Amino acid sequence: MSRSYVIDAIPGDGIGVDVTDVAMQCVDAVAGIYGFGVQWRVRDWNSDLYRKAGRMMPVDGIEQLSSGDGIYLGAVGTPDVPDDVTLWGLLIPIRREFDQYINLRPMRLLPGVVAMPGIEDLDIVVVRENVEGEYSQIGGRFGAGTDGEFAVQESVFTRRGIARAARYAANAATERGGRLVSATKSNGIIHTMPFWDEVVAETVKEFPGVVVEKVLIDALAARLVMKPTSIRTIVASNLFGDILSDLVAGVAGSIGIAPSANLNPERRHPSMFEPVHGSAPDIAGKGIANPVGALWAAAMMLDHLGEAEAARSLTSAFEGTLADGTATPDLKGTATTAEFAAAVLSRLS
Structure with missing residues (x-):
């Protein structure tokens, strides 16, 4: 061969x-x-x-x-x-x-799969930043066995890491209608998520045909359940992308079909x-x-x-x-x- x-x-x-x-x-x-x-x-x-x-x-x-x-x-x-x-x-x-x-997770309604009515044209791609963000080893547990025991978990977001994920997602959105949804929680996570929003917005400016819409993660989860066909391409951090892609698979009928x-x-x-x-x-x-x-x-x-x-x-x-x-x-x-x-x-x- x-x-x-x-x-x-x-x-x-x-x-x-x-x-x-x-x-x-x-x-x-x-x-x-x-x-x-x-x-x-x-x-x-x-x-x-x-x-x-x-x-x-x-x-x-x-x-x-x-x-x-x-x-x-x-x-x-x-x-x-x-x-x-x-x-x-x-x-x-x-x-x-x-x-x-890049963790790329596409999902569409497959033939013969019974899902919610009205989502026949479901076609979503989740672009997940895959090597940093919330999945960090920085932190620890302290005061083991005491009433004051506590755990600290640090998230790591770099400009380079966010930008290259946003760039990949914007490229994907260019071929998928030109609209990109960015998952965020900048109203509650005070440092990393506003930084995520800023870098995503700056990066997407490199793509004149793409419009980015930042959506709070809780509202985005609800929207994916109620109006999943209103979204085509999502860019998200490591944790948010992990959760959202499983949610989309559930909407499409089964997590067993998700690649x-x-x-x-x-x-x-x-x-x-x-x-x-x-x-x-x-x-x-x-x-x-x-x-x-x-x-x-x-x-x-x-x-x-x-x-x-x-x-x-x-x-x-x-x-x-x-x-x-x-x-x-x-x-x-x-x-x-x-x-x-x-x-x-x-x-x-």
Whole structure:
């Protein structure tokens, strides 16, 4: 084959294993159709490794990943390992070491998915700043075990970090109607959010065709529930973008359909692609997890690699499967994970 890509697959925990397994089969199928190859390097980096070695990934894990063309992640997290351990031991270091400063989360109403009436033309992209903001390690807990125990958590917002997220979002808005909504809370968070507003506004001035509207996060959450089709492109901080993108997925029918791309836009480092749904230990191994988010994330990965036709074909296949009425239980269907994937593979072949 003339083209070949090395992809590090990290199935992770819970249903991450279930959905990445079938999604990788679909990627292999579409790769064969379009004449390129995918070499999967499967990494067993998960909570089991943490229990054995006290780490979510090897000491040289980042170095191992750096030689690949992309990273495909399932999900991480188990009830007996604290969330801060699983997240800060794997996902967040990958994002930060590879400067994946854009978290891109698209969402639209998919065929066959039952959602709220009146949102047939739902089409939202959330551009989330992905490496700073509220997700900071600066701070600590003090006075442990006393009545005066307290915790301090510092947010970190840099001009460079805000500007490059705003610039990426403005570029996206240029092709999506020219309106950009900026999530803020500058009436209550007195330092970081006014700074966010100022830098976003200054940056968007570089794009004459784009109008930015700053909206307080609480009002924006309500608007996304009540009038979701009034918004097309959102730029948000790390925390706000995380919350809003899950909210939009819920409005569209299920968090199981939501994809995510952690991008290093300059391509100096590999980017990472993942479904948003988490490890869902309550249904892990039962064969009923929805693979749509994983398939959509895989399509985003193929598009990022330059295989746009293959990405469109894979997207068309899972959308067509949904349109035919095949769906997993979270979408009021009866199909298993494997049955849904088999229908997608049938469409591809």
